[in-house]
Amino acid sequence: MSSPVTDAGRVVAVWCPDWPAVAAAAVAELPATRPVAVLFGNRVVASSATARAEGVRRGLRRREAQARCPELFLAQADPDRDARLFEPVVAAVDETVPGVEVLRPGLLVLGARGAARFFGSEAAAAERLVDAVAAVGAEAQIGIADELSTAVIAARRAALVAPGAGAVFLAPLPIGELAAEPSLAAPERGELVDLLHRLGLRRIGDFAALPPADVASRFGGDAVLAHRCARAVPERPPSARRPPPELSVEYHCDPPIDRVDAAAFAGRMLAARLHAALLAASLSCTRLSVVAETEAGEQLSRIWRCAAPLTPASTADRVRWQLDGWLTRRDRPTAPIIRLRLEPVETARSGALQLGLWGGVGADTERARRALIRVQGLLGGEAVRFGVLSGGRGPAERITMVVLGDEPVPAADPEQPWPGSLPRPAPAVLLLNRPAVLLHTADGDPVRITARGLFAAPPARLTWGRRGWSLSGWAGPWPLDELWWTPGAAATARAQVQLDGAPADTRVLLLLYRAGIWHAEGIYD
Numbered sequence: 001m002s003s004p005v006t007d008a009g010r011v012v013a014v015w016c017p018d019w020p021a022v023a024a025a026a027v028a029e030l031p032a033t034r035p036v037a038v039l040f041g042n043r044v045v046a047s048s049a050t051a052r053a054e055g056v057r058r059g060l061r062r063r064e065a066q067a068r069c070p071e072l073f074l075a076q077a078d079p080d081r082d083a084r085l086f087e088p089v090v091a092a093v094d095e096t097v098p099g100v101e102v103l104r105p106g107l108l109v110l111g112a113r114g115a116a117r118f119f120g121s122e123a124a125a126a127e128r129l130v131d132a133v134a135a136v137g138a139e140a141q142i143g144i145a146d147e148l149s150t151a152v153i154a155a156r157r158a159a160l161v162a163p164g165a166g167a168v169f170l171a172p173l174p175i176g177e178l179a180a181e182p183s184l185a186a187p188e189r190g191e192l193v194d195l196l197h198r199l200g201l202r203r204i205g206d207f208a209a210l211p212p213a214d215v216a217s218r219f220g221g222d223a224v225l226a227h228r229c230a231r232a233v234p235e236r237p238p239s240a241r242r243p244p245p246e247l248s249v250e251y252h253c254d255p256p257i258d259r260v261d262a263a264a265f266a267g268r269m270l271a272a273r274l275h276a277a278l279l280a281a282s283l284s285c286t287r288l289s290v291v292a293e294t295e296a297g298e299q300l301s302r303i304w305r306c307a308a309p310l311t312p313a314s315t316a317d318r319v320r321w322q323l324d325g326w327l328t329r330r331d332r333p334t335a336p337i338i339r340l341r342l343e344p345v346e347t348a349r350s351g352a353l354q355l356g357l358w359g360g361v362g363a364d365t366e367r368a369r370r371a372l373i374r375v376q377g378l379l380g381g382e383a384v385r386f387g388v389l390s391g392g393r394g395p396a397e398r399i400t401m402v403v404l405g406d407e408p409v410p411a412a413d414p415e416q417p418w419p420g421s422l423p424r425p426a427p428a429v430l431l432l433n434r435p436a437v438l439l440h441t442a443d444g445d446p447v448r449i450t451a452r453g454l455f456a457a458p459p460a461r462l463t464w465g466r467r468g469w470s471l472s473g474w475a476g477p478w479p480l481d482e483l484w485w486t487p488g489a490a491a492t493a494r495a496q497v498q499l500d501g502a503p504a505d506t507r508v509l510l511l512l513y514r515a516g517i518w519h520a521e522g523i524y525d
Contacts, residue, residue: 019107147166424509449513
């Protein structure tokens with residue numbers, strides 16, 4: 001038997017595969033051999049192993065899934081159902097090893113130190129946890145690693161990662177694993193993974209090898225979190241101190257609560273009060289404890305963890321799910337609930353987890369919108385505009401400026417194919433006036449674009465006004481398929497050039513070639 005691990009940072013992840021499909025089958029009392037798929041928006045979002053064996057995959061439309069598997073049982077996505085049926089699993093794990101944190105229905109985590117010490121080793125603890133979950137009629141896989149995200153990925157492979165070996169374990173895995181778990185990834189993580197794949201970074205180790213500064217400057221905030229996950233380092237620093245008690249909110253239930261609908265109402269009210277207190281303290285909550293007390297003196301508590309800061313709506317959802325699970329499980333409380341309490345377990349300064357203007361916490365977003373409406377009243381309705389992702393080949397064309405208050409409709413569909421479009425990432429600064437520049441060969445001759453969309457000669461030097469630089473690198477050109485049917489249409493293309501000796505903030509330029517003249521269109525930082 002191996003010796004117990006004493007590293008306090010080790011994490012155990014308990015993953016119940018295909019939980020939405022398992023919960024739907026349990027409610028319908030289906031046999032284990034019946035294929036099951038869960039739909040959201042007429043597309044498959046989860047399926048059982050038997051359904052996948054018949055070719056049913058996530059993303060398929062309803063009719064295509066039924067065509068591949070005529071015996072398929074279809075159920076609509078229901079987070080309340082998933083959370084309610086997952087509560088017995090959480091309770092079984094918590095009885096075996098206290099200190100459970102729920103990431104979502106179907107996935108929970110806990111500290112490995114106590115479990116390893118009590119059962120003798122991490123492997124023995126993993127076996128006991130699998131047995132505990134099996135005793136309530138569910139299947140589970142266990143992953144153990146130094147970091148939470150690594151443990152979750154390891155659970156999908158039922159792997160116990162040795163201390164300090166997280167990066168080695170992750171390196172050969174497909175890059176798509178970084179977006180596989182929604183509770184640890186932002187919604188845009190799938191787009192990042194697709195971009196990395198097209199750039200040739202097919203494995204997590206390839207992405208981890210990139211310098212952190214380059215990832216932050218080229219890919220954005222979520223890419224920084226994904227990169228830390230790929231390197232098996234903490235995704236965010238732990239809370240420096242326990243949140244002050246005055247941030248906790250409490251509700252004395254009169255009359256006592258014994259119905260789910262009444263509990264849900266109380267949960268929404270408490271969520272609003274909690275986030276009002278957090279807003280006043282300029283804090284965001286990432287771990288939340290839900291505590292309930294019954295007339296018989298029973299104490300119920302559960303901790304929920306979230307990768308992104310909790311919003312009032314997401315907090316209310318988790319409170320409703322938890323109360324639904326407590327009030328409907330077999331060993332439900334023997335008396336009604338007389339007190340509810342929400343305690344932020346881990347908080348961070350709002351600036352440390354800042355989201356976009358229109359994707360942030362509700363109160364902040366509303367306050368910003370009210371301020372902009374006042375600006376409109378002073379300067380006119382057309383004075384305040386915001387950008388909407390649009391379709392187009394150039395970076396300026398991919399942004400449609402919409403007046404605040406109007407429907408955010410892009411000028412062109414961004415989902416349509418755009419042959420000749422500029423490869424990502426886009427420039428950090430767009431030069432709307434597109435100043436003319438000169439691009440020369442080593443011999444001083446002007447560089448032109450041929451009818452085939454290629455450089456007539458390799459570029460070597462760029463002149464912008466009175467200043468000039470030698471080129472240390474270039475990419476492209478990328479011909480633009482625009483107005484090619486027009487008689488006498490001239491070649492049009494874009495190219496990227498790297499200036500040797502230029503300031504750091506203007507070292508890489510995006511150039512546009514049109515009508516025989518080169519223009520500076522954007523600057524990469």
